[in-house]
Amino acid sequence: MKKTIISLIILNMLFGSNLDQQLKIAGGNAHQIKKAITEVPKEQLAGMEWLIKNMQKEDLKSLSAEFLLTNCELAHDVWQNNKWGKKIPEDIFLNFLLPYVSLNERRDNWRQDFHNRFSTIIKNTNSIYNAVALLNQSIYDNVGVIYSTDRPKADQSPYESIDAGMASCTGLSILLIDACRSVGIPARFVGTPLWYNNSGNHSWVEIWDDEWHFTGAAEPTGEKLNEAWFSDLASKAVQGDMTYGIFAATWEKTDIYFPMNWLPQVKTYNAIDVTARYRLQEVETVLIPIRVRALDSSGQRCEVRVTVIGDDNSIKEGFSKDKTCDANDHLTFMLPKGKTFKVQSEEVEKTIKVINEELIDLKL
Template identity: 35%
Template sequence: MSRLFILFSVCLLVSCSGVYKQVSPSIKSKTVESLSKVTPERKKELEASIKNLPASQREGMAFLIAYMSKADLDTLPAELLTSNVKLAYKARETFPWAKEVPLPVFYNEVLPYASMDETREDWRPAFYDMLYPLVKDLTDIHQAVDTINKSLRGLVKVEYNTKRKKPNQSPSESMKISMASCSGLSILLTDAFRAAGIPSRVAGTPLWVSKEGNHNWSEVYIDGQWYFTEYYPDALNKGWFLDRAGKADKSNPIHWIYATSYKHDGLAFPMVWARRDSTVGGVDVTDRYIELYQKQLVEKAKGIAVTIRMYKAEQCTLDSDGRVAETITIKNAKGDTVASGKTAGPTDDMNLYLTVSLPEPGEYTIEYTTAKGLRKDVVEIKEPKEIRLYFN
């Protein structure tokens, strides 16, 4: 063996040990495997992005590279990766709840620069600067989640709208036009949570078992458990879609409930706008939603479920813009209020509608305001039903 070859081998070993210092063997092995698929120039660039970080942050960068899609592996700017990693670790060092997040969860649900196949961009600096003043004095992750949930909509000025340009918009794309789909809103919310060091991922189904379309929302990880929430928040693990998610058909994957995962272990997260794309990792979380729904059923009184929708006029029932958001009050025969709520308006998710539970069969009065003033409709309710009201 020539002295030149030996010298080259020693230099290569020293170089690699410097790149992967503080990186666990399992992540190092997967990273080396991923980098074997790119050009020598790209490999050198990505290895430099690992080596140039503080030793405590190198494993995080290596993890991102290890499980990166081939498209991102080939094209994602190293500067974006570096900025993303540095700010993710800054959040971990800054916020008390972030310090407690287990490293595997931090790597997979805080550190990632994207949730699905949205346009890649450096969103983390803007979100960090936006949210830091709101959560900097908080000590509890529940408070932080609640604060972000309630504040984000007013900060980014984005509303649900079917006229958005595409379903999988990045944060800046949604904020530019002030509208997004449920998927775009979920990306916004998940990125906001991650910017504050809160583990988050997108969840959803490609098709409700009722065949009423798809839906996406967000999940957050608190004290070892995953909870669901969304851009228009209710309490954690409370939401209009739980009754649908809880009826998922386990025998058919198209009706499963999925959560995204940066680390791809074989199951793909289904994206209805890119049905053949299997590059986004997924986790089957159907059983958890079925269990949550069953618990909700036990907690609820044995009432009668009534769905209420309001439209501008009878001819507007197929148009999102034809929906009217109006407060509904339902009273029993004695005049006591037994239920109330607000119908879905034109900017609400197309899957959203008002559902109330009435205590028993009987005659009820539905009160609401129309263009002509207060209206009272007397309705006989004997079983679950849908009621359509009109504003004109």
Template identity: 35%
Template sequence: MKKLFFLLITLYVFTACQSKYNDVPDTYHTLLDSALIKANSNAPQILKALTDAPKNQKEGMAFLISYMPKRDLTTLSASFLLENAAYAYKTREKYPWSKALPDSIFFNEVLPYTNVAETRDPWRKDFYERFSKYVEDKTNLKDAIFAIANPIKDEVKVEYNVKRSKVDSSPKEAMAENMATCTGLSIILTDAFRSVGIPSRLAGTPMWTNMKGNHTWSEVFIDNEWKFIEYYPEDLNKSWFLADAGKADPNNPLHWIYAVSYKPTNQYYYAGRAVKHLINKMDVNDMPAQMRKGYENSKKHDSISEGPYIYGVNVTQRYIDLYEKSLKGKKLEEDELIASFIIFKDKDIAKSDSRLDCRVDIFMEDEKIDFGYSPSATDDMNKFLKLKLKKNTNYTVMVSNTKNNIEHSFSISTDDNATQEFKLIL
């Protein structure tokens, strides 16, 4: 009986779709066939969404359906999808920043109804009605971004609170409780941006390199690049966590910075999969004290449970570059300097292959002052790890690389200049 039902569904999809793909680019046809088979008994609803979508919305609807997680293919109604698309396209017609977007950005970072694993609430219409009034007189995208971000907590009446019932709460769930963690707050902020045609996505890390837990925030696409912003905003690309993000380890997925993609990529968004894969294999009792504390903090405060269908992009290097740029722009105190570090495995320091990517910890007597990661053999030869230190001071530098079984210490002394380079040879 099951086999017969599957064959009937397959036949239904095949015959129905032949006349329904007329306004959809050929590149989606095979993907749509596959999606409708996965939808099983919900295939008529999914097909109705595609069929009833206005001609100018067909490709966007095809994009959503083609890359839709199975959990949504089997449950979402045509009315849910049609309303979501209608309001997304309404913003594209209304706002200059949305009208100017390439399809690839509009489809992937404005049109989607979801971010990670939150409940699929129909938030789009409600949020458009809530937030469109804030951008009515805006013609500049940055002004529009902050016209949403500045009043958002007062509009939705949601504050950060770890007592929330869920980590990845939907806007409706967070607003019912008046609380959310950073994941829930970021979902609200990203959905608010999308509701007025501003491309936005979630970003975050499974675990900071200082092992103090994880974090999630939002990104917006402005001036043809992605910039980060928080629910409690300071400015674009400015927040308390930049120093932590800038010290991410580009060689360890546990410490990468990830951004969410609706369209499948070649890797998953962190959403706990990196945490589970790289940490949960360990016995918690065997973890170093700092890692164990960070792991427990991560479980308490943010998500380590989202599903395997959430895709991501590795944006680690962009955050490292942003942090290094911020250091250059900082005014140094009279007794401070910027120290640049690079680690070599041999004395041939002119060769790119001699460089080693290592963790570099700086100590003054027994107190750890700072840390970071030195450039690898494939990085630009002008790239250094930059740290702010005191002038005319003695330090101990601990260099480690577990993959290559390296652990070495150096004694260094800073001088009286504003900058100083340290090329350390193992």
């Protein structure tokens, strides 16, 4: 008891009034928070302090000391002992490797299990960049999760997605982020509430390897990052706009919140506006994106060959996306403004004049 009292006095000096405030919020769970901060090893104290100082109210009221201590221990261990840990600065570790969640998803104890599952996949990689590309190619088959709009809910935790065998872009992103963090890779949740053309929202993942790189969860592009079907859409996002901007979740307190489509009334999760990084990819062009969606007799998206023929008999071809792809991921042709084209698939043909970007439905 005497040791605990002394520890709390020291911690009050370190935390300042913030500790008392957090313990007051914790209410009946305050003893668990006290236990976590008095029993954490000295070399992990700064990390535990950071977690508690920026923790959501619901977590202060519900998380056990065992959960927090285990998370803190495993996160520090993988930071200190993996081959790229020394290149990860402390502020990156605290915000994007140490946290046990990204947003409001259920709090799962995933760290040890995911490390056991996924560390062998990347054991021969020589960089974080290469490791993430490999994880994105591998983990979803490993755990048996596919993209589907039939998923139980948007904001699934990793084990909720594994149990369901399916997830939306949100759940898929959370799964990849936790897989990355489990093997010592800083990762964060990124998304936009609405694309500039009002076609829908999307979530994806950024990882840190000397700088931030992005990738679509369960949407690998071979060995490369910073390539995705949504790059053109993202390049037209609006900085500073809580509807049309692009935001990254962070643990530290900031001046803006992460806008969650599935819980629009909740504005307590911290965010960084990263729109400018994506707008740098914008290129002035007279080419207009024309997106094509093929629908079978039941109205489901299906994969078929699509041919686009111009007035000059130029031909472009590609395959439409089926229901396993993100609902906003469509076969896209960049076509010159003002020109007329025939869009064909099987027995269906449509003639279009390219004025503004549009989505063409081919009902087979």
